[in-house]
Amino acid sequence: MNRLQNKVAIVTGGGAGIGEAIAKKFAQEGAAVVVAGFPQDPVQAVVDEIKAAGGRATGFEGDLSSQAVAEACVQTAVGEFGQLDILVNNAGTFPAASELDEYPVEAFEYMVKNNIYTTFHMSRAALPELQKTHGNIVTAGSEAGHMGEPMNTPYGGTKGFNHAFTKGIAAEQAKHGVRANCVGPGPIDTAWTHKETGPMTAEMEKQTTEGVPMGRRGTTEEVANVYLFLASDEASYVTGAIYYVDGGTTISKSSAGAQVPADLKKEPTGKLDIQHKLDGNTEVRPENAGHMLHKAD
Numbered sequence: 001m002n003r004l005q006n007k008v009a010i011v012t013g014g015g016a017g018i019g020e021a022i023a024k025k026f027a028q029e030g031a032a033v034v035v036a037g038f039p040q041d042p043v044q045a046v047v048d049e050i051k052a053a054g055g056r057a058t059g060f061e062g063d064l065s066s067q068a069v070a071e072a073c074v075q076t077a078v079g080e081f082g083q084l085d086i087l088v089n090n091a092g093t094f095p096a097a098s099e100l101d102e103y104p105v106e107a108f109e110y111m112v113k114n115n116i117y118t119t120f121h122m123s124r125a126a127l128p129e130l131q132k133t134h135g136n137i138v139t140a141g142s143e144a145g146h147m148g149e150p151m152n153t154p155y156g157g158t159k160g161f162n163h164a165f166t167k168g169i170a171a172e173q174a175k176h177g178v179r180a181n182c183v184g185p186g187p188i189d190t191a192w193t194h195k196e197t198g199p200m201t202a203e204m205e206k207q208t209t210e211g212v213p214m215g216r217r218g219t220t221e222e223v224a225n226v227y228l229f230l231a232s233d234e235a236s237y238v239t240g241a242i243y244y245v246d247g248g249t250t251i252s253k254s255s256a257g258a259q260v261p262a263d264l265k266k267e268p269t270g271k272l273d274i275q276h277k278l279d280g281n282t283e284v285r286p287e288n289a290g291h292m293l294h295k296a297d
Helices: 017-028 043-052 067-081 105-133 143-147 153-176 202-210 220-231
Strands: 008-012 032-037 056-061 086-089 136-140 179-185 242-245
Touching: 008 017, 008 067, 008 105, 017 032, 017 043, 017 056, 017 086, 017 220, 032 043, 032 067, 043 056, 056 067, 067 105, 086 105, 086 220, 105 136, 105 153, 136 153, 136 220, 143 153, 143 179, 143 242, 153 179, 179 220, 220 242
Parallel strands: 008 032, 008 086, 032 056, 086 136, 136 179, 179 242
Antiparallel strands: none
């Protein structure tokens, strides 16, 4: 406990899914957390839940792909808590699933806006403050950004950008005492990987879990644990790295998961009070253009 004592962190996309777990894990470990997200996400609910558990948090709602909004988010952290030590670039979207020749252009543009522009603007705005505290950035990559992903080709491309972008920051900012690393989740138990709440079809959902050697989705808390390590001083000699939290997906694109006994496929219970893992709109916003998505009936 208290591995982030006296630290201040911004967690983008902090109102749902992996972001909720990161925000709660960081608060549990002593950080003051700015939970940032879209107005439609349960940002305030996560803030209230952190405070109810004895942590420190404030919310920030807005479109972080805008330079002005990103700068305002950073200033919220400094204004509320006096400094900024950690930026978690977790925000991102996964609005559609189809082969590239049928992929909706609107979905691609929306994804680039939220997966790339947000990471760029938040990192750019945060660096002057992180240089003062010798802080660090942890950005969401993906196993799709490492290997490419059928039916998710553009998504993997945006995550590949985040991988290279993070390594560039790490090399460039080391002279200022700033570290930068990536976390690359595989299939995680969030709205994105369920056919009822995301763009995956039933067949894609089945293939996703069977392609994991451990035979199951990861939990949001399991991902948050890795973010915690990289953001903490325990990772003081780690920069420019990509840590995959994928149950072995990147080493075995096969049906190995189908061979795992049922008792080993059970997700661990965890210790965090996770309430919003399936929240968060996975569709293009603000238009909510659900007609563009390829979903199961």
